[in-house]
Amino acid sequence: MSSETATNPVTTEIIRNAFIAIAEDMNAALIRSAYTPIIYEGKDCAVGLLDEKGDVLGQSLGLPLFLGNLSLCVQIIAEEKGWDYYEEGDCILLNDSYIAGTHLNDITVIMPIFWRGERIGFATSRAHWLDVGAKDPATPTDATEIYQEGMRWPPTKVYRKGEPQTDILTFMKVNSRFGDALLGDLHAQIAAGRTGQKRMTELLDRFGLETVTAAKHDIFAQSERMEKEAIRAIADGEYFAEGMLDNDGLSDDPVPVKLKATVLGEEMELDLEGSSPQTIGGVNCGFTQTISAARVAFKLLINPERPVDGGTFKALTVKAPEGSIFRAQEPAACSWYFSSLGLLIDMVVKALSPALPERAAAAHYGDSMVTTFSGLDQRRDGEFFVSVEANCGGWGAWEGHDGQDCLINNVNGSFRDYPIELYEHRYPIKIRRYGIRTNSGGQGKYRGGNGCFREYEVEQDVALSLWFERSKTTAWGLRGGSAGMPPKVTITLADGEVDQSTLKVNARTVQAGSRILIETGGGGGFGNASQRPADLTKSDRQNHYTD
């Protein structure tokens, strides 16, 4: 059912598969040549192959929160500067939170693709850079303004018509605590871009622009059609949910998130009216990132198996009040933006659970639960180090199945924990214990998954930062299941003093011999615990998942 004569269902399908393959090859190039574990182990990155107007042709699996965001960046820059801003051989770098939406550590790289002198698309990527010169190493937890969070780049050409802008590159390098790694990761992103450019021009050499364009329209139309069919299957109506973050990292006040989802015919609207105004602490984000998070939630419920392209999300509208945490304005700090967005995603799932019982599940532990250590490694002549880790936790149960134990949270996607052997080799810190936190999942006919515990012993004085969330809105149960346990942190100092009072810490010095035990939350249970099948209870006991 081709809309144009330049293609047919066969050519369209060949081109569709090629777009996906190109994006996957770009992603492989980025991950395999990256310099920092947060990219190659954490997979805190995404790539997008875009058309000449910035719509997605192909996108790899990657950090879910970056979903669809690369398109918006390309389009916003074009709105401001015109499409002719993008010239052949350019490599444009961007991390401004109010454009790109996320925190300054996320660097977007845009490389226009030219074919026979005409701009026909973009090879883009985004990756988390370890250190962009914030007031504290990596990402400070107590910044009050974006100016404390590191270097902020509006769209900046680091390659102009193929020429590296060495002044700018050097400037970037000297402003980071890890300048070499920063340039290494930039090169990895450029490698991904070049892969995309090369493969895309080859595809055009073979099929020609007219055919590729016609195929693109068919592909987008297929996606849009499938999406609308899926929304039509949801009962029309308004669906609500609300929850709160523990705080913004500075005050003790909870940060509310309110959601209204409206389904009408083939369209869905997500409205965040009533959510918290932007906060002093860094749980804010730019609106583009809110759109991305809403798209992640939408994708969890609507055609999750279908790859994303320019036809996806046509049926979705997102609204957020100006000046709220979801549409923050300068100089709001944005370091920990993902906590609000993780909650937003859970709210969408919660609100729509009654309407989509076959896709629904009880809540998961919710946030990234970040531990950061930094200092001067005595084993390596005082070389500076930073380790940043997200921690896994319990996921929600659903009809017919227990929630998974120790699985990374929604927004972190394919993030893997750091192997202890690699960690101890790299940092002057021992991991004494790492395991499944028994009994932390919510009870139910099907129980919530358990969180984890991980205990560090520092072998020298180091600075510790923590960002743990969701102790107030813990993982709720569904249809009578109970909530999971909240997270917990126990700091046992070298002198024996024990501190269990806090979940968020910024660059606190802890002496050699101190132990830090982190415990992440469990997932929510599903159904009434009295109906739990006996064999599951027995297996849980045998395997010590519950006492």
Place this chain on the structure above:
Amino acid sequence: MKYRVSADIGGTFTDLVIQGQNGEVEIGKVPTTSENPALGVLAGIDQLVENPSDIDFFVHGTTVGLNAFLERRGARTLLLMTRGVSDTYTIARGHREELYKLHYRKPEQLVPRADVHEVTERLNWDGSVETPLDQADFAPIIEKVKAEGIKAIAVCFLHAYANPKHELLAREILQEALPGVSVSLSHRVASEWREYERASSTVMDAYVAPVVELYLETLKQELVKSGMDKTVHIMSSAGGAMTDRSAAAHPISTLLSGPVGGSIGGCELAKQTGLENLLCVDMGGTSFDLSLVIDGEAQMTSETVLEGLPLLMSIVAIETVGAGGGSVAWIEGGGLRVGPRSAGSYPGPVCYGRGGSEPTVTDANLFLGRLGAESLLDGKMTLDLDGTKAAMKALGDQVGLSEKGLAEGIIAISNAKMADAMRTITVGQGIDPREFTLVAFGGAGPMHAVELAAELDIKRILIPPYPGTFSAWGMLQSEIRHDLSTNFVSLMSDCSEAKLQGLFDDLIERGRSVLDGENVTAERMSFEHSIDLRYLGQEYTLRVTVEDGETIAQVLERFHALYERRYGHSMREGEVEMINTRVAAFGDFNRPGTAPMNEAVDASPERARRDVTFGGEQYDTPILKRALMASGSEYQSPAIVEEESATTVVPPGYSITIDALGNMIIALEESA
């Protein structure tokens, strides 16, 4: 008369290749006898060799270990890990493979948490001992193993790659108390860091060990009974042959024993023909396997994933795509899709007449005349063309394509998917496929080979003799191979040539003693060295070969060049770090050369003519019988070449020649 025999024991069929003293080859195909695979092998040998005692050399590929894993029929295994961190195995790094799925489930581990036990001991990151092994911890474990009749134990201690002392001690304690229980140690299975991946590999080794041992013992007995009393060899996943004793000591290395035959066959073709760069594709009913031969050598990798479980081991790099003759065409959102779902062999393609109603790639080939209704198994199976036509019409109507348009479309989409995978392993690694020759084999490979080559601008295609049993032929070309590695992290700027040589010498010494144990004489031994390098700060490494007597600077230069080729840039001023040193130890079997084939043939190979569709047009096409195509003869396309195990389709614009060894070389005509 003495023979060398190889057997590729697959799920359905066992392929045999028999080579006489002068290199002449015969093939056989018999049903696999899953209960006791030796019986199938013997039945096959019986058809081809008068007296099994005339067999001088026997090598085979087996899926027995792999099947035990896939069907979860391995031994109940206990896993011992360092106190405090044994849940690393069950947590399995906590990542998700599917991102938009609230109902995601982790892959199921082979050892349930209740069977993972902790032992008090601790090494530091540099291998020094922090807490000695507490022997008292073993008492309850030993008791449990005895009481519950457990047959296999895997041991994986933190940092054991840096110091094996505690693992060795653990084995001593366990073996003394538990004779007959197989014990796998992580530093022996994979001496590399990352405790979860190493534990997963060690568990796999332990899990398949009793099954593989029993299988080897039975096979050996059956063969001896029949009079074949020579050493039994097994293909390893690394592409070498192992003696049955070595295989029993490293059961995990038999896991992917089958598919590597094709790559090793590719290496042999490279030697025979002087074509050193080959892209090898093996297409069957459900999957499409790709591997590369570069400068005459198979490409290796040191990690793979099976059903979500990671395995650290040296293995021929083979990519698998879900595309085969059975791939089904279907409609989604108004668009046409092909695969990855397969109709399998039951019900199979519509044309098999077993109740399949969705058209497949095989149906499309039949519809277009590329496959004859009587082509399969030399006419022993007749295909239902009418059924295929009806199914094509039904699906074509839904997307507005004629039957012919749909059939060609199904093949085009399927070819394009395979070509995307071919691009990923070549272009994606900075390799220009246009300099390669495509080698196609497997039942369906030759049917698609020429069009696949065209997708990547590859101008030369090679179809070896007997493409349907090429993997078995490849096994016959193997040498003994053992891969040894050691984890040694150092900046290259801190490493001297002497230090590097010392590391290699240790590994070579180990390799030499293994080969000694297999009665390989010194003059038949050879060794290849390589190191895994990366820029300081990176995680992923590139494996770089090291030639005898090379300086560090020369090695670094090769690394920079390799890196540049793959990623388009290099960091020549950056520090380079080494992670692992590796040695491959080879033992040469003194194989005879391959005999020339089809030297004198009188009859014309043309058996019939048929209308075949290429690019929407009908061509009156000759059907050639491969056995009658003499060495040195030349043909023009279009042509269909049939033989018992495969059909080769050559669209217009190519020349076909048969070389002295019987290889069919298909070359794009310059004017075309």
